[in-house]
Amino acid sequence: MDIVEHPLPDDKSIRASHLWHNDLHAENIFVNPENPSEICGIIDWQTTELAPLYDHTIEPYFLEYQGPRMAGDLLQRPDLKEIQKLFDHDNDLTAMEKKRKADNLFWKMALVSLWRHTLHMGIEPLFRALEFRETVRFTLLIFARNLFLDGEAAYLAILADQYRKGWEDVPGIRDNMKKGFPDCEGATNGINIMGDVKEAVGSHFFRVDGTVDHEEYDEVKELIRLTKEDFMSKYPENEGQRKEWEAAWPLDD
Numbered sequence: 056m057d058i059v060e061h062p063l064p065d066d067k068s069i070r071a072s073h074l075w076h077n078d079l080h081a082e083n084i085f086v087n088p089e090n091p092s093e094i095c096g097i098i099d100w101q102t103t104e105l106a107p108l109y110d111h112t113i114e115p116y117f118l119e120y121q122g123p124r125m126a127g128d129l130l131q132r133p134d135l136k137e138i139q140k141l142f143d144h145d146n147d148l149t150a151m152e153k154k155r156k157a158d159n160l161f162w163k164m165a166l167v168s169l170w171r172h173t174l175h176m177g178i179e180p181l182f183r184a185l186e187f188r189e190t191v192r193f194t195l196l197i198f199a200r201n202l203f204l205d206g207e208a209a210y211l212a213i214l215a216d217q218y219r220k221g222w223e224d225v226p227g228i229r230d231n232m233k234k235g236f237p238d239c240e241g242a243t244n245g246i247n248i249m250g251d252v253k254e255a256v257g258s259h260f261f262r263v264d265g266t267v268d269h270e271e272y273d274e275v276k277e278l279i280r281l282t283k284e285d286f287m288s289k290y291p292e293n294e295g296q297r298k299e300w301e302a303a304w305p306l307d308d
Contacts, residue, residue: 058214061225062225066187069183075105075112083098125168129175132168133165138157138160141157142156142157171185195213248286251286
């Protein structure tokens with residue numbers, strides 16, 4: 056919740072709500088057979104929704120592009136020689152098949168590039184929305200929505216990376232967050248000590264539900280007492296630390 060406002064785009068024109076058809080593919084678009092550039096109708100409007108412009112499908116499905124991700128400079132044109140290199144090490148293909156696949160991928164990438172240039176020259180808000188979709192801020196918005204699919208760890212990894220970089224890709228947070236990392240070394244040591252306790256008492260006593268068999272209860276209590284005495288003789292270096300250990304020890308009555 057501390058960062059919820061900051062991933063949103065600064066550009067109000069792409070943050071505003073827009074009505075949009077998000078499922079434009081060849082079967083949903085009817086054209087004049089005598090003039091294929093003339094659109095006669097569009098169907099399947101149940102996918103239409105009101106949402107911020109950046110949240111819509113800016114590159115429609117009728118582009119039918121399923122090749123390598125074209126990230127980075129959105130206006131970069133495909134390079135046929137670079138595309139051919141993608142198939143150089145595919146020994147299952149003949150030279151002619153490699154050329155055909157490279158040419159086919161080139162024209163598909165060229166179509167995507169043409170679409171992006173068209174947006175850039177004629178529909179600037181759409182192009183700005185497309186640019187925003189390439190940012191870390193957009194990634195944070197998408198991962199937050201898909202926590203139950205991708206897991207919390209993936210989202211936290213992005214936040215940790217930005218934290219380490221001083222929030223360079225999320226300017227709104229940069230001036231409001233404290234620098235530096237928490238005591239990671241201390242946390243690691245704590246985990247290791249917990250492992251030592253588990254080994255000393257007996258790992259077979261550490262069940263998921265935190266219980267032990269009734270007939271083993273007294274034995275486990277004694278093992279925990281002995282383990283605590285051993286640890287208290289090793290780790291606390293003064294009375295203050297001893298009190299902290301006493302307060303933190305989780306296994307007393």
